[in-house]
Amino acid sequence: MRWENLTPDSGHGRADAALFGADAVITRTFDTPEFRGITFHEIRARSIVNRVPGASRLPFEWTVNPYRGCTHACVYCFARKTHSYLDLDTGLGFDSQIVVKVNAPELLRRRLSSRGWRGEHIAMGTNVDCYQRAEGRYRLMPGILAALRDHANPFSILTKGTLILRDLPLLRQAAEVTDVGISVSVGFTDETLWRTVEPGTPSPQRRLDVVRALAGHGIGCGVLMAPVIPFLSDRPDQLRATVRAVAAAGATSVTPLVLHLRPGAREWFTAWLAHHHPHLVNRYERLYAEGAYAPKWYQRRITRQVHDLAQEYGIGPTRAGMPRRDAAAPAEHPTAEPTQLTLL
């Protein structure tokens, strides 16, 4: 495994050899059903607050990502590519070789206390899910949230993990002193599709239960409807079912995002498609012939349909990523435009 030449957490930009020290890696496995087959690489990172390259195009400039790799194992996850910077496999390796920055809370607290820090918004869940299963064991987020709360530093979280409810008290405390934006990612409600394309995630219904629970505790939560998967979750009745369920859960907003397939994710997704839906391979080749993104006309069509449905069901689509002023109506950070953000 190569631990030099690492890139920043956004997965973009120059290599950053300063991120980890090669002598600081401890590898562990746990023989519990939950973690069987997963290897954790515990490291003491040298920095935890990362500046997003090209942030002018994004709604935030700073990110914190305590993990790399994600056991949620979404086939389409574009963060897969970032595993190659560690000389790790972008397919199964991304799902099962998890880098844990065990000193993330103390590093964050130190950064927030530093003279140069000006209290900017920090986005989490922008590369991989900070509430993936590993968080149940490593419990890095409570320390991170406590640091943000103590410094009244605004932040947002995007997740597919139900584990976020464990930290509800901390989220409430933080929301009393600063802007807190929570978004849950639910691209569709089709459980058959979910089982194969997002095999390590809580079900869409359980994620919507998170939205419901947060709303019930006075913490507004948006839904990033991502990804909308062409020919598999984009039928009008499927879009309607998803938006209806999102509305019923009490989401403050719903923002659609069509599947994009960058290198790293594209190969893995295409293999999955060939196995589970071989009749669609040619259609995908045509739809994504120009590159990582579906054509603009397709993206606009989906966006319009979802926005119309959201209006019908009484929820407003939000310009994602814009932190709101009050905690009851939080931010969603991935933009509706194609960006380098992952599709949590």
Ligand code: SF4
């Ligand atoms: S899309 Fe998000 S939840 Fe899914 S594997 Fe990637 S980082 Fe994890």
